[in-house]
Amino acid sequence: MAETMQFDLVSPERSLMSAQVKSVQIPGADGDMTAMPNHAPLITTLRPGILTVETEKGTEEFVVTGGFAELGESLSVLAERALPKGDVDQATYEAMVDEAQAAYNQTKETFKNEPGPVDDAAKLLADMVAVGGHIGLSPKQPSL
């Protein structure tokens, strides 16, 4: 039997999953990573993406839109918003992209001559758009 660890996925509104898992793929801000039992303690922020949880019974996938993960003895993912992949339909997805688009537009307004925050917002938007491709919905084209 493979080693397992405690995994919790919580969003501010509810706890989505709490189980013993074999591994979890986390969409970290600096790149995807796979957390397995006995991983070194780590805290990372998340980018919008797919979180894949592998349990003994099979895999489950969630769409997360940012937040952070704390990896110690156990793994806690605190997502700003998290939805089981099956629950995300085209309308929900497009609303999420629109939100990112609005945030991007606003950032572009506020920071006219500072590329830093604008690039961050652009990346967030691009990540959000990419999520659509991953879950098999037709990606909505952003205007950058």
Add this chain to the structure above:
Amino acid sequence: MPSLKDLKTRIESVKSTRKITKAMQMVAAAKLRRAQDAAEMARPYTERFNAVMGALAASVGDSDSAPKLLSGTGKDDVHLLVVMTAERGLCGGFNANIAKLAKQKATELKAKGKTVKILTVGKKGRDAMKRDFGSLFIGHIDLSDVKRIGYADAQGIAKDILGRFDAGEFDVATIFFAKFVNVVSQTPTAQQIIPAAFDAPEDGSAEATTLYDYEPDEEAILADLLPRGVATQIFAALLENGASEQGARMSAMDNATRNAGEMIDKLTIEFNRSRQAVITNELIEIISGAEAL
């Protein structure tokens, strides 16, 4: 002495009032269950969040590079009071208690020569504060269209507050809300959210000694998380407030129902007495009429 008819109408009207308060009590009880569940669901997130933030804040400490949201602006001249109350009344002292605490704090700060600004969330708090501190209002957030408080609502409020902070409108922000203790007791609470004050992890031994790797670096994470922290605290406060409001309304309506019952009993006795008096009177008239013959 009110006539029989007057009494009868009064009894009827108190009875229908009792029906309404009874119904409101039952609605509040059902809503309370839901509000409590929501507060319960949000708790793991808030707890984990605060634990991680506590550890992070401790490790970045008071260094000069610490973000302003954590270390403050270095002044405490301008205070922002965020007064969170309900959108509706008829919930006992709930709104009044929060407003009272906020007023007390505002008076205290003014006495110390600080500038006070007030942001209200919820109509009732606005009404209660308007008279004494109306000139200090800088904004109002209306939640009357919101059926169920979601994280997005908290984010909206947080965004408003953070925008004002970035614009240098205030140095210290405090939120006022009622903490839900149980159905009959809700404690009005003031909590400072900017600069962030995180409780150190309680089981300090295990948490504090774990050395985490940070990806990206600590400061970037902190900069990303602090605004979320504000939203999280506001969300938690909104949920507590929601549960408190329903709890307060439930006990207020329970009292009202009971009082209406007592009143009906009293009025019924009075009604019976005066009816009896009328009957006796009539009898006396008949008898004395018969005797006179």
